[in-house]
Amino acid sequence: EVQLVESGGGLVQPGGSLRLSCAASGFTFSAYAMHWVRQAPGKGLEWVSGMDGIGSTTTYADSVKGRFTISRNNARDTLYLRMNSLKPEDTAMYYCAKGAKYGYSDYYSPPQGQGTQVTVST
Secondary structure (H helix, E strand, O other), rough: EEEEEEEEEEEEEEOOOOOOOEEEEEOOHHHHEEEEEEEEEOOOOEEEEEEEOOOEEEEEEOOOOOOOEEOOOOOOOOEEEOOOOOOOHHEEEEEEEEEEOOOOOOOOOOOOOOOOOEEEEE
């Protein structure tokens, strides 16, 4: 059974930083691309960033480029998202999502975890 458990969210002031984690189990983590997506209150899912299984391809939404960094530790089956220079518009529930097997594409499965809340506010 695929399990994705997100953590690391919280309340932070504008300009602050957070690092999100996603612990994966139930599949061969290193074989799959992984993505971060978010959902702000009253809005649909927004793709944030993606990475292939070996970390050779990374992509970012224009809204987070230069501020967010995706990474993964395949030995620990964990995906990360380092978020710097946070803005109020980054406030959302953040989810990790399983992507394509072997390679990279924009495809990702619907998020299965509970997500982790990020709130950027004074």
